Amino acid sequence: MGRLLLTSGQVSVILSAIIVFAFTFALFLSGYVLQQRYVHNLQAAIKPRVPKALPVPKQIEPPTLDEKWARPVGERPQVEDTMAQYVNGQELDWSRLGYVQVVREHVELCSAVMLLSDLHRMKSPARRVLLFPKLWLQEAEDNGYSAEMSTTRRLLGTAARRYGVTLIPMEPILDGADGTLPSSYSLASLYSLVDYERLIYLQGPGVLLDASSLDSLLAFSKSEPMAAYPATPERNDMSMSLLMIHPTQASFQQLKAMRSTKPTSDLDLFREAFTVPGSLISEWSLSMGNVVYESQDLRTASNSFNATAFEQSTTFVRLSDPEIPGPEYDIPYSTRVKLRPQNEQAQEAWSKLYERFRQQRMEVCGLDLEYYSPLVLAGLAAGGVNDEL
Numbered sequence: 001m002g003r004l005l006l007t008s009g010q011v012s013v014i015l016s017a018i019i020v021f022a023f024t025f026a027l028f029l030s031g032y033v034l035q036q037r038y039v040h041n042l043q044a045a046i047k048p049r050v051p052k053a054l055p056v057p058k059q060i061e062p063p064t065l066d067e068k069w070a071r072p073v074g075e076r077p078q079v080e081d082t083m084a085q086y087v088n089g090q091e092l093d094w095s096r097l098g099y100v101q102v103v104r105e106h107v108e109l110c111s112a113v114m115l116l117s118d119l120h121r122m123k124s125p126a127r128r129v130l131l132f133p134k135l136w137l138q139e140a141e142d143n144g145y146s147a148e149m150s151t152t153r154r155l156l157g158t159a160a161r162r163y164g165v166t167l168i169p170m171e172p173i174l175d176g177a178d179g180t181l182p183s184s185y186s187l188a189s190l191y192s193l194v195d196y197e198r199l200i201y202l203q204g205p206g207v208l209l210d211a212s213s214l215d216s217l218l219a220f221s222k223s224e225p226m227a228a229y230p231a232t233p234e235r236n237d238m239s240m241s242l243l244m245i246h247p248t249q250a251s252f253q254q255l256k257a258m259r260s261t262k263p264t265s266d267l268d269l270f271r272e273a274f275t276v277p278g279s280l281i282s283e284w285s286l287s288m289g290n291v292v293y294e295s296q297d298l299r300t301a302s303n304s305f306n307a308t309a310f311e312q313s314t315t316f317v318r319l320s321d322p323e324i325p326g327p328e329y330d331i332p333y334s335t336r337v338k339l340r341p342q343n344e345q346a347q348e349a350w351s352k353l354y355e356r357f358r359q360q361r362m363e364v365c366g367l368d369l370e371y372y373s374p375l376v377l378a379g380l381a382a383g384g385v386n387d388e389l
């Protein structure tokens, strides 16, 4: 048996190795503990339900997606700060986050309630809020409510009872304006909802395919006066299809004052009050897929369009085809055939969306599609959309 002899040089090498190992292990351990705490805090933050994971910061791959919205490489996510706050143990207060719909006339009410019912069905933890003309609360005179008003009152009741919607009556945007006119009301009234930290407004009518990515957007965004969906991929204008706002008295008073100087559309009012691109939703937030999609874009879908992939990656589809007055209308089958996308997969997706809307309208509002008047039909033919009509 030989004796184990170590020179002092060898001893120091072994000692260094042990020390390095010990430090590496300690680093690993602390990293592990931090990660566990991170996960725990994150779960605590997003009670009662964990929304879909944040968008991964990478380009969207499937060619069927609207690649134009994909995030340019290298941009830093704006949500990081907010994330850090939650990780530091700050609770996420869902009661101060919400989805809001605004209706100014009776015909808009069902579509608004449908959207809020989608959020209820998809178990979004955020609040659901509906703004409507205060005038609708007036008691009927001796001859009772009109048919229109009866339906409206029934739908308001359904929204509150069945879908947990908070009903908030609104006044005309200008003091003393005629409350019976839809034009007396403005989306600027959203800013009066100062009990909420952040609100998402979606422009209907449309079909919600996935609430969890909107929940993530609501939960992990900074509060900014206005974060609007860009109107173009170049981000040089805002659209109203999706707005995320942080309501304050100051913004509300400012918008009210601006509106009182001249009559203007809501879009023009917002364009004037908020600058682009500063007031647009960050590109990073939009990298999770098609956050807002317009049904008419299905008509120009590429050959590689995949209906399954489209549904999986799309959050909200606004049913908007210029020749159709709206998904609430029962347009003849022959017209529908001419308007629908040619691509087989896109056609399937398009028809499914309109059909889903029709069914839900019955289920949620108990309403059939509206009568499609020949006048609209004539306009359609005159527009040259359908020369054989």
Ligand SMILES: *[C@@H]1O[C@H](CO)[C@@H](O)[C@H](O)[C@H]1NC(C)=O
Pocket (backbone or CB within 6 Å): 306, 307, 308, 309
């Ligand atoms: C369409 O997309 C789905 C889901 O991404 C995929 O499973 C399927 O194979 C695709 N179909 C075609 C024809 O590419």
